[in-house]
Amino acid sequence: MPYTNPVVRGMNPDPSICRAGDDFYLATSTMNFYPGVPIHHSKDLVNWRLIGHCLTRPAHFQPDQTNGAPMIYAPTLRYHDGVFYMVTTNVHGGGNFFVTATDPAGPWSDPIVVDQEVFDPSLLFDTDGKVYYSRRGSFEHKDVIQAEIDIQTGKLLTEYRSLGVGMVSDDAEGPHVYHIGDWYYLMQAEGGSRFLHMETISRSRSPWGPFEPCPHNPILSQHEAWWHPVRSLGHADLVEAADGTWWAVFLGTRHASYDSLTILGRETFLARVDWVDGWPVFDKQAMRELSIDSPTPTLYPWDPEPSRDDFHSENLGLQWTQLAVPTPGVLDLRERPGYVRLRGQAGFTPAGSAFVGFRQKDLTFTASTLLEFEPAGDNEEAGVSVFQTSAYRYDLRVTRRDGRRVVSLHKTVGDLTHESDLYIAPDGPLELRISGDPAAYAFAFRAAGASDWTPVGAGLTQLIAAEVASTWTGIFLGLYSTGNGQTCQAPADFDWFEYNS
Incomplete structure (x- = not known):
């Protein structure tokens, strides 16, 4: 066949x-x-x-x-x-x-x-x-x-x-x-x-x-x-x-x-x-x-991979990856069963990164998650990332500014950074979404269970391609939390992650 x-x-x-x-x-x-x-x-x-x-x-x-x-x-x-x-x-x-x-x-x-x-x-x-x-x-x-x-x-x-x-x-x-x-x-x-x-x-x-x-x-x-x-x-x-x-x-x-x-x-x-x-x-x-068209041996297909991970296990699924051998306390699936809990650390080392990534497998896809996160200070943030390297990434992030919780798109391309307009986040859990096609990634959010998405911005795929980033890896769709130089007081709890092509 x-x-x-x-x-x-x-x-x-x-x-x-x-x-x-x-x-x-x-x-x-x-x-x-x-x-x-x-x-x-x-x-x-x-x-x-x-x-x-x-x-x-x-x-x-x-x-x-x-x-x-x-x-x-x-x-x-x-x-x-x-x-x-x-x-x-x-x-x-x-x-x-x-x-x-x-x-x-x-x-x-x-x-x-x-x-x-x-x-x-x-x-x-x-x-x-x-x-x-x-x-x-x-x-x-x-x-x-x-x-x-x-x-x-x-x-x-x-x-x-x-x-x-x-x-x-x-x-x-x-x-x-x-x-x-x-x-x-x-x-x-x-x-x-x-x-x-x-x-x-x-x-x-x-x-x-x-x-x-x-x-x-x-x-x-x-x-x-x-x-x-x-x-x-x-x-x-x-x-x-x-x-x-x-x-x-x-x-x-x-x-x-x-x-x-x-x-x-x-x-x-x-x-x-x-x-x-x-x-x-x-x-x-x-x-x-x-x-x-080459003939193959008799095919034995496996059951399709589930499109959604509800984090019901005490261990991360095999499909997830991290940036290094993790530091204890960065990631936990037992403190709050049914959630993956990330807690950003003070350092910027790979081992201290509160990040779990899923390989992007298709040029056209949609990935989404539900995040519960109440940042305690302006330094604390959590969200989803289109990650090539730490210097080539697009982050849809939830943080705090002037006492209010906000959502923005932060783009890092080498030594250039850009932040989108700030959007006031509604109270409660937020759904975050990445929509990808061969040309660009589009980012949006909404209150959990709401019908309409709020678009936040987009980033060109070419700007974080492997040739531009000078890396041998590929894009990972990540869940992350960081204290931007300080340890996060507030945990970032992700209820589920869904990927569809």
Whole structure:
């Protein structure tokens, strides 16, 4: 049956995939967000559901110099002899490390550190029992290096050896080494991580090379179709289905028009892979279009994700994310059951941020929430945010001015800020709404249960796009509270959150 890309929507870059029996599991990068490295599960490669995260507690994040904010780069997910292995990098401290689990939903082990150099590690469990560890070599040489590893301890058993640089450039990253048939294949991303992103491959009879390049490199790119809605393709991983067909997952960006920038972030795409003369050939339609005609395995769709979260659990749902390993007292779901309570802190560190975010998954959507908040002073505010980074965001906020509760739209674009007109808020709970389309976000509020919305303002999508903010993430729709330099006396209680596309 035809399928639609991306198969995992919203910010989910650098996908890595493995198969255990008839089940597929997928890991993606989380960069500076927490919890780290989501795990999705599928029976058919097309329909995925989030089942957990690999990095969920402070022990998974080494102390760093950025006030508690991790920076988790590309993971590799592998399955061997009943155990799942996820290897990744925290570039803000902790280096390259791996965690293990027998259940991919978790819990995952404490980290086993391998080394402190660069990023994009990968693992190959070879048929002779040896395990190989590869990664980008250095910022200076930009090559791929490999060593044999003791997978129980993380100790390297051999010296690093270079496997070479890029096949069509001098910049290689995201390497994976596979043993398929009689060949070892080295597949890697090249060309940087934006417009010229691509995937190349080479092969050798030995895991150490020398590797001969594929005659039709790059095997994945947007170079033949700049004007199509799918762009910045690369950082791929291969998997064989139980029926013998081969597939690739890779990152890409989705665009509404020729001149639109990246709003949703880098998402996870799927392509059929055929083997011709011993080389993988990616389905070209999947490099260009969102609706793909390739036949798929028998589909096993999951129940649709609920559009509304009423916060009835004592723990946040898996779909929510935070800016760092949270500081105690910032977020609570038990003080007032049925609400998520946020309390803004005095500091501006990521760990002290009272913020929970939901990935924007569609170019056109509506998101809304009900907020109960009586700010005790002019410094206290709470509301909803269209969040790219702390310096690129639009906040529909409730605060206090001259003794009255007011609503306004505050826009931050780099070092420029702008506040809309102030609107006197009616008494009681408020509903806050964000309406998004490819061009802009519109913001409105109303008293709980009222029929009419009061528009507050709008912000252009392009001004907080990833290219403008110079980030590798995508938009999150956040619930937040801040004391703007002081601890909030008043809690911000959110009753529910609803997202519809």
